[in-house]
Amino acid sequence: MKNNIQRFGKFLSAMVMPNIGALIAFGFLAALFIDTGWIPNKGFNSMVSPMLTYLIPILIASTGGRMIGGDRGRVAGAIAVIGAIMSNTEITMLMAAMVMGPLAGFCVKKFDEAMDGHMPAGFEMLINNFSVGIIGMVLAMLGYVAIGPFMSAILMILSAGVNFLVEHSVLPLVSVFVEPAKVLFLNNALNHGIFTPIATEQAAEAGKSIMYMLETNPGPGLGVLLAYMFFCKDKVTKDSAPGAVIIHLLGGIHEIYFPYILMNPVVIVAPILGNMAAILWYTITDCGLVGPASPGSIIAYLMVSPGSDLVKVLIGVVIAAGISFVVASPIVKMAGGRSLEEAQNEMASMKQAAKGETTVPGTIERSEEVKKIIFACDAGMGSSAMGATKFRNRIKNDRPDITVSNTSVDTIPADCDIAVVQTTLAARAKKAAPQAQLITIGNFLADPALDALYVQLTTGDAPAAPAGENTDILIPDTPIKKQVIVADGIRLGQKPVTKEEAIQAAGELLVKLGYVDESYVEAMQERERLVSTYMGMGVAIPHGTTQAKGTVKKTGIVFLQYPEGVDFGAEKAQLVFGIAGIGDEHLDLLGKLCTLLEDPALLETLKTTDDVDWVLEQLS
Incomplete structure (x- = not known):
């Protein structure tokens, strides 16, 4: 049932989201030029009503028609x-x-399915154009006599319900439903499928509507993120919160704070109470917006505020953020230091367990053939856009040949090589793009799977799945714990050597521990001659060529520390990891390594420590 609701909500969102620019244009025109606007202007005001009555519905309907029936x-x-x-x-x-x-x-x-194989040669254009015209005409007549009046009645009923809530001062109670629904990724369905139509009708009559404010207020989510920023015990989660604050508040991507609630579900009380207080304030002060604030950025929120309500609108955001912060802070502080990554992994496991499976990120067999990566989320304009931008900036210097963009999960293009989606959307992505390799993640902001993907694409190495095949890998419900690094594979305090000598030492240690045949060592040298395995930040990851995979006996990683550094060309590497991998058994360690590299203090300690047990603990 929940999946059906999410699919329905996504479909509504996908019709509206590409046309948000038109809604914003309408909102700005109304905010500036209507009789109660910032600078009333009769001429410009004349565009507001036609835009609302004709342009926006036509854009939305045409988008919906294209999603199912093409052009x-x-x-x-x-x-x-x-x-x-x-x-x-x-x-x-x-x-x-x-x-x-x-x-x-x-x-x-x-109609096209019925005509498939029966179209007379030379009559294609005639039949295609006439069929569209006739179908459109018949449906327009149906819309005039039935669907239009029916939808008018539905809107009247919904508007009457809203008026009842307002008149009886219980509108703030909608936050009890709005905030949990948002966290279940139904935010676009709520905002554009329900609130925006009602709000638009109210705004046409009164010049503004409180309904535009129910879901889009950035205050409740801001309070939650601030609580994690100041009081979370887990350092990785705490350090990720400031960036999430900026993305949420200024970028308007509310999805960024949802995982922070999912890791401690009781925190949902905070945004509920925060939004409830803000709605109460807006009701008392008769606040409203003149158009939809989408995306839900503080910038958009204020831009569509009437001049007379601007201060009151801002106070409502502060009230929501303040109450949400006060309520969330003690909950976060007492949460026991549970990390965001742990919560995301647990959430993903629980959701997949409900289907009888667990999904882990796919891997890439021939990374040099990857040309297009698509980040896909529900509507294709929120968290996926942020994730695509971040990954594009990360990989552009190493792989300028790769195109990274974003889209809705149901409209992943046919030429996509890799699709990056949240775990809960994996089934839809697989259906939309069966040709693409699938990388499933918990969060677009920071996820070990993205680190592993970066490593695979930039090193040119990869385990295992046939090219063009979807690579979700099913594993038992009980995770397999495979130790790929042991104390005997760690060498600290090594004396300075050449790059070739460091790679030779790593290869010989892999041979000694039984991970590879002796021929693998030369394959490691060959890999270095083809493409440098220096990763930056003082880290190199030498490994064999793809052709040498047959010489790998079992997955293993060795670690050699060179405190004075090994010259790998442009920079020196203090940490050298020799890798021999079967399948994806070594990717967990690489993902953890990427996480460690984000902590400068920990990275420096790794470069100088003489404690083998400590190193093993960090990397295991």
Whole structure:
């Protein structure tokens, strides 16, 4: 049931999100030029009503038609929604557009399926164009006599319910449902599927609406992130919070704080109470926005605030953040230092266990053939955009040939080589892009799977799955603990040597411990001659070529420390990890290594310590 709701919510969001620019344009025009705006202007104000009545519903309907019926579905959807609009031009037919667009696309798709193989040669253009026109015309008539009036009635009922809540001063109670639904990634469905149509109708009559404020207030999430920033005991989680604050508050990507709640579910009380207090304040002070604040950034929130309400709107954000922070802080402080990564992994395991499986990141057989990586989230414009930007910046110097972009999980392009998605969206990504290799993560901000992906792409090495095949790997519910580094494979305080000598030493140690055949050592030297295995930050990871995989007996990693450094060309490496891998058994250690490298103090200690047991503890 929950998955069906999420798919439905995602579909609504995917129709609206590409057209957010039109909603923003409408919001700015209204905020500036209506009679109660910042600088009233009769001429510019004349654009507000047509944009709301015609442009936005047509854009949404055409997008919905294209999602199902392609370009011809787009045209049919735009034609069809005109009937619903003209049935009652006194209200905004956003909800009708969300019905007419997909319905038109569906009809076009079914017509095409029926005509497949039966299209007379030379008549394709005639039939295609006439079919779209006729389907659109029939649906427009249906929209005028049935769907438009029905949606008008639904909107009237919803608006009456909202008015009841406002008149009886119980509107703040909606936060009890809004905040948990957001954390379940239904935020776009709530905001654009329910609140925006109601708010748009109210704004058309009153010039503003509180409904625009129910889901988009950045205050509740800000309070949670600040609590983690100041009081979390786990250093990695605590250090990640300031960056999340900026992304959430200024970038408007609310999804960034959801994992922080999921790691300690009782924290959900904080945003509920924070949003409840803010809605109460907005109700008492008669606040509202003139258009949708999307994305939910403080910048967008204030830009669509009426001039007379600007200070009151800002106070509401501060109230929400303050109460959320006060409530979340003791909960976070008493949480026992549980890490964000642990919570994400546990969450992913629980969700996959419900399906009878556990998913771990896929791996790449031929990294040099990877040309396009797609980060996909629910709507394709929030957390995936942030994740794609971060990974693009990370990899551009090493692999400028790779294109990294983002999209909705249901619209992953056919030429995608690797799809990066959250674990909960894996099934949908697999259905949308069966040709792509799948990397599943817990969080776009920081995830060991992204570190492992970076390592594979930049070293050119990879274990195992056939190219072009989806590489979700099913493992038993009980995780397999495989020790790939042992005390005998750690050498500290080594004297300075050449790069070739350091690689030789690492290879010989792999041979001595029974991980590889002797021929693997030369393959390590060959790999270095082809592409440097220096990773930066004083770390090198020499390993054999792909052709030498047959000489690997078992997975193993050795660690050699050179406090004075080994010259790898542009820089010196104090830490040299020799790797021999079967499958993906060594990727957990590489992921942990990438995490360690983010802690400068720990990294420096690793370069100088003489305690083998401490090193083994850090890397195991």
